[in-house]
Amino acid sequence: MGFREVFGTLPEASAQAPGRVNLLGEHTDYQEGYVLPTPLSYFTQVEAAKAEGRVEAYSEELKELRARPLGSPAQGDFLDYLLGVVWALREAGYKVPGARFYIRSQVPMGAGLSSSAALEVAALRALRTLYRLPLSDKEIAVLGQRAEVEYVGVRCGIMDQMAASLGEVGKALFLDTRTLDHENLPLPPGVRVVVLDLGLERRLAEASYNQRRQEAEEAARRLGVRSLRDVADLCLVESLSPPLDKRARHIVAENLRVLQGVEALRKGNAKAFGELMVQSHRSLAQNYEVSLPELDTLVEAALEAGAYGAKLTGAGFGGAVVALVPEGLRDHFQNTLLARFPQLRIL
Secondary structure (H helix, E strand, O other): OOHHHHHOOOOOEEEEEEEEEEEEOOOOHHHOOEEEEEEEEEEEEEEEEEOOOEEEEEEOOOOEEEEEEOOOOOOOOOHHHHHHHHHHHHHOOOOOOOEEEEEEEOOOOOOOOOHHHHHHHHHHHHHHHHOOOOOOHHHHHHHHHHHHHHHHOOOOOOHHHHHHHHOOOOEEEEEEOOOOOEEEEEOOOOEEEEEEEEEEOOOHHHOOHHHHHHHHHHHHHHHOOOOHHHOOOHHHHHHOOOOHHHHHHHHHHHHHHHHHHHHHHHHOOHHHHHHHHHHHHHHHHHOOOOOOHHHHHHHHHHHHOOOOEEEEEOOOOOEEEEEEEEHHHHHHHHHHHHHHOOOOEEO
């Protein structure tokens, strides 16, 4: 099956974008904080052609063809993300009358690897080519986030779209989500980023993600700051009532961990970076309460198998674990974990 078989015409544009894992900086982006994701060598590819007054899309993975007129509300399916990016472009003043898309993706859905941002960025890149739009990679990331927040209804930060649009495989994207200043930093030599997926799917719009975001906003309001990014002293969060104190404690400390992680990367210190990943996971479990027992167990197993560090990646409530593994231990690491978790998918 291909574009021509589905739509009866040839595609006029093609683009791709990668999934990502977040090494440090979880749940900080919607509080204008610092993040440190890295793109994966797994891509979502989109082929596109022009259309009038509607968006049509075929997902090779789902084996589904869907179509809706422009202006249709979100319906909770994969087409929302494509209607969303067309809506965002039109809202920004670009003349995009519609499109047809054929999607094939290597990025697992629901695993916390940002399959939605990969789809948004790939679609926006294809539309940029298709309609010759004067868009920078940063503008594509901003439009992708707007589509997900305002059309799809997931109040995500900007990290995922920036990683998909501006990140480089083999490097970590150090991003200030307030200013969108960014820098790609090489990962330490002799290590491999490994993704461990138990198939614990979750749907963000239906999970507690939006609740966590509201709690963070309320914590910032009570502390009298624009965002928790502006809280430099962890002692200040102790004045908050539960659970806001724990939510703020995680975000404030996580921002500090990202800055420490950047220094570790500049020095090529994989062990120090791995320790920060472990601290991040424990805070996500205890303070932000977005982990699951299965993820906690998998993190500890990864550390026992020789990883420098491991943590859940993405928003939590399911998803995957990312581990930083010495290259020389890779086979031992994988064999050890597969013996314990036969259903584990290792990327």
